[in-house]
Amino acid sequence: MKVVVVGAGIAGLACAVELSAAGVSVRVHERDPVVGGRLSGVVAGGRYADVGAAYLVADDPDFAAVADRWRARGLARPWTDTLAVFRGRVPGEPAAGPMRWAAPGGLRSLAEDLAGGLDVVLESRLDAIPGDADAVVLAMPGPQALRLGPPAAVADAARAQAWEPVLTAVCTYPGRSWPGFHGAFVNDHPVLATVCDDGDRRGDLAPVLVAHSTAAFARSRLADPGAAAGELAAAVNDLLGLDERPEVRVHRWTCARPSSPGTPPFVTDGRVWLAGDAFGRPRVQTAWLSGRAVGRAIVQSTER
Numbered sequence: 001m002k003v004v005v006v007g008a009g010i011a012g013l014a015c016a017v018e019l020s021a022a023g024v025s026v027r028v029h030e031r032d033p034v035v036g037g038r039l040s041g042v043v044a045g046g047r048y049a050d051v052g053a054a055y056l057v058a059d060d061p062d063f064a065a066v067a068d069r070w071r072a073r074g075l076a077r078p079w080t081d082t083l084a085v086f087r088g089r090v091p092g093e094p095a096a097g098p099m100r101w102a103a104p105g106g107l108r109s110l111a112e113d114l115a116g117g118l119d120v121v122l123e124s125r126l127d128a129i130p131g132d133a134d135a136v137v138l139a140m141p142g143p144q145a146l147r148l149g150p151p152a153a154v155a156d157a158a159r160a161q162a163w164e165p166v167l168t169a170v171c172t173y174p175g176r177s178w179p180g181f182h183g184a185f186v187n188d189h190p191v192l193a194t195v196c197d198d199g200d201r202r203g204d205l206a207p208v209l210v211a212h213s214t215a216a217f218a219r220s221r222l223a224d225p226g227a228a229a230g231e232l233a234a235a236v237n238d239l240l241g242l243d244e245r246p247e248v249r250v251h252r253w254t255c256a257r258p259s260s261p262g263t264p265p266f267v268t269d270g271r272v273w274l275a276g277d278a279f280g281r282p283r284v285q286t287a288w289l290s291g292r293a294v295g296r297a298i299v300q301s302t303e304r
């Protein structure tokens with residue numbers, strides 16, 4: 001049995017870990033030079049900042065066990081269960097919720113941990129379903145999967161997914177001059193959806209705020225995201241009452257989040273499988289569960 005996983009985001013890596021642990025031969029192809037997909041960071045001002053997922057929630061017992069193992073090794077840490085809330089520019093009551101986990105080394109470090117020991121080929125973009133594999137797992141957003149020409153049921157499921165864009169602004173300030181907060185949900189705002197204190201979540205207290213835009217704002221700036229830097233930084237400063245001008249680095253996500261959750265945990269047609277965070281709430285945990293479920297199903301198919 002030979003399996004090819006396309007995509008080294010958390011879904012593809014979780015799938016490959018499951019297959020590899022069961023002794024199935026698996027190779028992961030990733031188009032980028034690094035693993036992690038939307039568990040992603042950039043170096044801004046000489047320091048790494050998370051620009052994709054802001055944090056993890058681990059309320060599934062199996063994923064919580066993975067998070068606990070990361071914590072035991074110092075790779076992940078519980079960050080906060082309370083985030084500030086703004087309605088427009090007006091502060092509201094903070095929202096208590098599940099524990100959000102962050103990673104001192106950036107969330108990509110968790111993907112790198114999963115990838116350790118796997119056969120991962122980086123900078124390897126596949127443009128078609130490989131013909132020489134017994135099973136092929138497309139672990140990615142539907143619009144990306146469609147480019148490989150998947151069979152009908154997978155293509156239909158991929159086409160049924162609707163995705164929203166996000167612009168991420170990494171704002172590096174001369175110093176930490178904002179009021180003590182971990183991060184904030186920003187509702188009913190023309191530009192911002194969330195703002196997180198990256199120094200707080202990573203634990204080094206660097207003066208870095210990371211803002212995610214609304215989908216509507218991102219859509220209107222997709223052609224030239226860099227040109228939105230000033231507007232994003234001005235919106236952050238206005239929200240938090242800051243005067244100092246940050247250095248800003250903008251990252252564009254064309255497929256950031258699926259806008260409506262699909263039915264977990266995956267879709268398959270013959271030897272081709274589609275996994276990812278579109279199969280449930282758009283979270284890291286959902287992607288992990290989806291990828292693992294595909295891995296388990298393939299292992300079971302070999303045992304029949």
Ligand SMILES: Cc1cc2nc3c(=O)[nH]c(=O)nc-3n(C[C@H](O)[C@H](O)[C@H](O)COP(=O)(O)OP(=O)(O)OC[C@H]3O[C@@H](n4cnc5c(N)ncnc54)[C@H](O)[C@@H]3O)c2cc1C
Pocket residue numbers: 006007008009010011012029030031032035036037038039051052053054055056057124125126127139140141144145148166168212253255256257275276277278282283284285287
């Ligand atoms: C701005 C933003 C904020 C978010 N905030 C949160 C949050 O706070 N909490 C949370 O839980 N989740 C959050 N998410 C969602 C979370 O990041 C995703 O749910 C999760 O990372 C998805 O993992 P995945 O493996 O399904 O997909 P991806 O991470 O997208 O992985 C797909 C991989 O496939 C690769 N690929 C695509 N096509 C090919 C090809 N043809 N050949 C080879 N490789 C290919 C891509 O390069 C990529 O590495 C956020 C996402 C974004 C973008």
